[in-house]
Amino acid sequence: MRITVIGTGYVGLVTATCLAESGNHVFGIDKDEAKIQILLNNGLPIYEPGLLEMVQKNRREERLKFGTDLEAAIRQTKLVFLAVGTPQSDTGDADLRGIWAVGEAVGRILNKLQAEGDTSKRILIIKSTVPVGTNRELTERMKAMGCTLFEVASNPEFLKEGAAIDDFMKPDRVVVGVRSHETAEILRELYAPFLRTERPFLVMTPESAEMTKYAANAMLATKISFINEMANLCDRLGADINDVRRGMGHDVRIGFQFLFPGAGYGGSCFPKDVRAVMAMGRKMELPLPMVEAVDQVNEAQKQVLPTKIRQHFGDSLAGKFIAIWGLAFKPRTDDIREAPSLVLIESLLAAGCKLRVHDPEALNNVKQIYGDQLIYCDRPYGALEGADALVIVTEWQEFRNPDFEVMRRLMRNSVIFDGRNLYEPRQMESLGFTYYGIGRGRSKPESAN
Numbered sequence: 001m002r003i004t005v006i007g008t009g010y011v012g013l014v015t016a017t018c019l020a021e022s023g024n025h026v027f028g029i030d031k032d033e034a035k036i037q038i039l040l041n042n043g044l045p046i047y048e049p050g051l052l053e054m055v056q057k058n059r060r061e062e063r064l065k066f067g068t069d070l071e072a073a074i075r076q077t078k079l080v081f082l083a084v085g086t087p088q089s090d091t092g093d094a095d096l097r098g099i100w101a102v103g104e105a106v107g108r109i110l111n112k113l114q115a116e117g118d119t120s121k122r123i124l125i126i127k128s129t130v131p132v133g134t135n136r137e138l139t140e141r142m143k144a145m146g147c148t149l150f151e152v153a154s155n156p157e158f159l160k161e162g163a164a165i166d167d168f169m170k171p172d173r174v175v176v177g178v179r180s181h182e183t184a185e186i187l188r189e190l191y192a193p194f195l196r197t198e199r200p201f202l203v204m205t206p207e208s209a210e211m212t213k214y215a216a217n218a219m220l221a222t223k224i225s226f227i228n229e230m231a232n233l234c235d236r237l238g239a240d241i242n243d244v245r246r247g248m249g250h251d252v253r254i255g256f257q258f259l260f261p262g263a264g265y266g267g268s269c270f271p272k273d274v275r276a277v278m279a280m281g282r283k284m285e286l287p288l289p290m291v292e293a294v295d296q297v298n299e300a301q302k303q304v305l306p307t308k309i310r311q312h313f314g315d316s317l318a319g320k321f322i323a324i325w326g327l328a329f330k331p332r333t334d335d336i337r338e339a340p341s342l343v344l345i346e347s348l349l350a351a352g353c354k355l356r357v358h359d360p361e362a363l364n365n366v367k368q369i370y371g372d373q374l375i376y377c378d379r380p381y382g383a384l385e386g387a388d389a390l391v392i393v394t395e396w397q398e399f400r401n402p403d404f405e406v407m408r409r410l411m412r413n414s415v416i417f418d419g420r421n422l423y424e425p426r427q428m429e430s431l432g433f434t435y436y437g438i439g440r441g442r443s444k445p446e447s448a449n
């Protein structure tokens with residue numbers, strides 16, 4: 001099939017590339033000329049494992065093209081994916097200006113093509129995460145522009161950054177929201193190569209598809225906030241969340257996934273999507289106390305590491321050298337949107353600490369925010385030189401098994417605040433470290449200081 005994907009961010013670029021990989025001819029279109037230029041120069045504007053090689057291969061084989069010319073792309077394609085950002089607005093709901101702008105641009109182009117005698121119907125497929133009713137409103141807006149030969153479908157995306165290619169190529173399910181059988185069948189054919197191993201292709205209304213995406217993200221965020229709350233209780237009661245988590249997860253009704261406590265969930269999706277669900281509830285005057293609590297618990301969780309650090313150092317915190325390992329909101333990405341590391345950095349800078357930070361991929365993004373307020377280290381051990389403490393915020397693989405001897409030699413004080421529970425408290429103590437995890441049963445209430 002011939003496809004246009006509008007937006008070449010984390011989702012659009014992966015979608016365009018994976019669809020090209022399965023034999024389609026795809027145009028990746030973005031309004032950001034700098035991004036397109038990087039892609040045309042055989043680079044990648046983001047870090048996502050395995051993506052660069054796949055982009056290069058499909059460009060070489062001429063199935064994947066990039067540009068800024070939407071009209072040229074739409075002239076040659078029937079399927080048009082919308083993968084532009086839908087960030088959080090000031091009021092908490094999803095900011096849909098990107099979707100409306102694309103709708104208007106596509107509408108103008110369709111009118112022009114129709115006037116030229118092009119009678120083929122285009123299918124606009126909303127891949128971005130959008131509130132329930134967006135599909136319908138986009139349809140109405142385009143009809144109001146005089147467009148007739150089009151249909152809008154919903155096809156939410158469930159990929160995770162860092163594992164995006166695998167998630168797209170082998171999805172647990174594909175969800176499509178359509179108003180016609182014909183569109184459902186076109187999308188079924190498009191996705192067939194990715195669903196060969198019994199994975200379901202679920203057809204529903206656009207409203208249900210839009211809701212499915214938010215409900216899935218809200219559920220996953222709920223699991224994380226729940227386990228974080230249990231971890232904080234373990235800390236106070238002297239239980240170890242790692243044992244508790246295992247004890248829970250073996251119950252197949254509960255399972256192990258998304259039950260890792262930490263420094264709070266971040267990223268461009270869970271925080272904004274949970275708040276968008278809250279906003280939909282407010283609009284419908286329906287209280288959603290559970291979803292609101294998920295967000296509140298998460299905001300509080302981002303303060304857990306700063307609180308433990310304040311408790312440990314007390315009045316002597318100002319002027320301390322603190323090393324931070326891991327800045328991206330999760331491993332295997334350079335994305336720092338809503339990352340818990342940023343809350344920690346703000347708090348420690350405000351307390352007068354000097355920060356030496358390391359991340360395998362996200363240093364440049366952090367530099368763009370903090371400039372020379374931080375010391376940026378290319379290597380993990382470089383960040384430890386003279387440090388009074390190490391704080392681990394993101395569980396990059398290379399932090400799991402470091403040389404603790406070397407670490408102790410480099411650090412001025414052997415103190416570790418481990419926001420991802422990478423190490424065993426007893427082992428760390430036997431190696432001479434003062435060690436704080438999340439929910440490992442060792443922290444005092446804040447008032448104890």
Ligand SMILES: NC(=O)C1=CN([C@@H]2O[C@H](COP(=O)(O)OP(=O)(O)OC[C@H]3O[C@@H](n4cnc5c(N)ncnc54)[C@H](O)[C@@H]3O)[C@@H](O)[C@H]2O)C=CC1
Pocket residue numbers: 006007008009010011012029030031032035083084085086087098101102127128129130157158159160161268269
């Ligand atoms: N990042 C993720 O892991 C996932 C994101 N989503 C959803 O997918 C959507 C996109 O997210 P990301 O890819 O992370 O966003 P992003 O911000 O990385 O990329 C969006 C791209 O759209 C481009 N764009 C905006 N307006 C445009 C226009 N009028 N014409 C052409 N290009 C335009 C921007 O320049 C940018 O490159 C959001 O709704 C998000 O909630 C869904 C699943 C996973």
Ligand SMILES: O=C(O)[C@H]1O[C@H](OP(=O)(O)OP(=O)(O)OC[C@H]2O[C@@H](n3ccc(=O)[nH]c3=O)[C@H](O)[C@@H]2O)[C@H](O)[C@@H](O)[C@@H]1O
Pocket residue numbers: 129157158159160161162217220224257258259260261262263264265266267268269270329330
């Ligand atoms: O809608 C989206 O954008 C995507 O949001 C998440 O994907 P992503 O944000 O890329 O990454 P996750 O692996 O879900 O991690 C999100 C945050 O939760 C945290 N997390 C995750 C799992 C866990 O057990 N504990 C935990 O604290 C991570 O550290 C990270 O900060 C969902 O997992 C995807 O299914 C969804 O498509």
